[in-house]
Amino acid sequence: MAEKEEVINGFKFKQNHGKQRVRVGRVWKDSNGVHHFVEWNVGVNLFSDCIRSYTHDDNSDIVATDTMKNTVYAKAKECKKQITAEDFAVLLAKHFTAYYKQVTTAIVKIVEKPWKRVYIDGQPHKHGFELGSEKHVAEAALSKSGAIKLSSSIEGLSLLKTTKSGFEGYVKDKYTLLPETRERMLATELTATWRYLFQNVHDIPSTPMFFAERYSDLRKLLVDTFFGPPDEGFYSPSVQSTLYQMAKAVLNRFHVISSIDLKMPNLHFIPVNLPNTQNPNIVKFADDVYLPTDEPHGSIEASLSRLHSRM
Ligand SMILES: O=c1[nH]c(=O)c2[nH]c(=O)[nH]c2[nH]1
Numbered sequence: 001m002a003e004k005e006e007v008i009n010g011f012k013f014k015q016n017h018g019k020q021r022v023r024v025g026r027v028w029k030d031s032n033g034v035h036h037f038v039e040w041n042v043g044v045n046l047f048s049d050c051i052r053s054y055t056h057d058d059n060s061d062i063v064a065t066d067t068m069k070n071t072v073y074a075k076a077k078e079c080k081k082q083i084t085a086e087d088f089a090v091l092l093a094k095h096f097t098a099y100y101k102q103v104t105t106a107i108v109k110i111v112e113k114p115w116k117r118v119y120i121d122g123q124p125h126k127h128g129f130e131l132g133s134e135k136h137v138a139e140a141a142l143s144k145s146g147a148i149k150l151s152s153s154i155e156g157l158s159l160l161k162t163t164k165s166g167f168e169g170y171v172k173d174k175y176t177l178l179p180e181t182r183e184r185m186l187a188t189e190l191t192a193t194w195r196y197l198f199q200n201v202h203d204i205p206s207t208p209m210f211f212a213e214r215y216s217d218l219r220k221l222l223v224d225t226f227f228g229p230p231d232e233g234f235y236s237p238s239v240q241s242t243l244y245q246m247a248k249a250v251l252n253r254f255h256v257i258s259s260i261d262l263k264m265p266n267l268h269f270i271p272v273n274l275p276n277t278q279n280p281n282i283v284k285f286a287d288d289v290y291l292p293t294d295e296p297h298g299s300i301e302a303s304l305s306r307l308h309s310r311m
Contacts, residue, residue, distance in 0.1 A: 008055060017065060018046055021041055022044070024040050025038070033126050040076075040112055042108065043107075044108055047106075048062075063102065072092065084138070086150060087204075088138075090140045090150065090201065093140045094142060097143065105143040111155075113131065114136065115132070134158075138151070150204070152211065154218075157192075158187075160267075167237070187266075187269060187292075188266065188267060192218075195258050221246075226246060243300060247304040265299050269290035270290060
C-alpha cells in the first residue's frame, strides 16, 4: 500500500493530497428519546493519478479537497444508525477509492472526542453528555484492490498509582545519581495503537459497534493490567515491564489484533526534602510530599506483534 513513486524528468516523485481537520458532530435519535452523539475530527489523504496537475498545470484529474470535506458531511448524514469511528473511516475510504477512478489509495484518520453520556443520580441522561479525557483514534488505509490496514488508538489516557512500583538493578556509572527504590509513584499518559488483522475490506465484521466494544474492552484490559487487583495491585519493577505485560495481555486476549504499540512516558513525581539549618526536618520525605513534573520525562515505547497474523 506504499505510495506510488514516479520518475519524472529524471527525479523521483511522490505525492498525495487531502483535507485535514474536518470537524463533524453527529446526533442519532432513538424513537424512545435517547440520543447518541459523536464529535469527529476527520483527516483524508488521497493517493491519486493527478501528476499532470504538478507538471503540466492540468487539474482535470484532481478531486478537490473541498469536495472531500463536503463528502465527510454527506456521508455522516447518510449514516442513519450510529456508527463507530473505525466503520466511518472505512466507509469514507471505500467511497473515495470506488467513486474516483484516479484514486488508488485513501487514508482516513478520525480523532473522536471522548463525549460520554452524563449520569444524574445514577441514571443515564437521554441527551446529556460530558467530556472525558482520552481520545479515540481510528485510521483506515484502503487501496482500490480492497487491501486494508485498519488501526485504532487510545491517546492521552492518564494513569497513576501511588505505590507498588520500584526501579532497581539498572546500569550504575559516574553519571548515575538515581537511588534504587521499591517504593515510588508511577504515572503515565498512555498512547496505545493497535492494528486489526483484517487484510481485506471484506474481512471486516459487519456487526454494528464491533469496534466500539473492542475499544472499551481493550481499554479496560490495559487499565486492569497497569493497576492489578483493587486491594493488592501488581508490583511494577519498571515501566518497561508493566508496558510489556499490558501489550502481552492484549495480544493474548484479542485474536483480531495483530500488533500493538504502547507509548508510556514516565511522568516523574520527585520526593520533596526541604532541609533548613535551624530545622533539618521541616519537610523530610516519607513517601508523602512530591513535586509533580512534566519535564523532563522518561519515554518508554515498544511494539509487540504476532509472528504469524494472517486470518
Ligand atoms: O521504570 C523506569 N524505567 C527506566 O528506564 C527509568 N529510568 C529512570 O531514570 N527511571 C526509570 N524508571
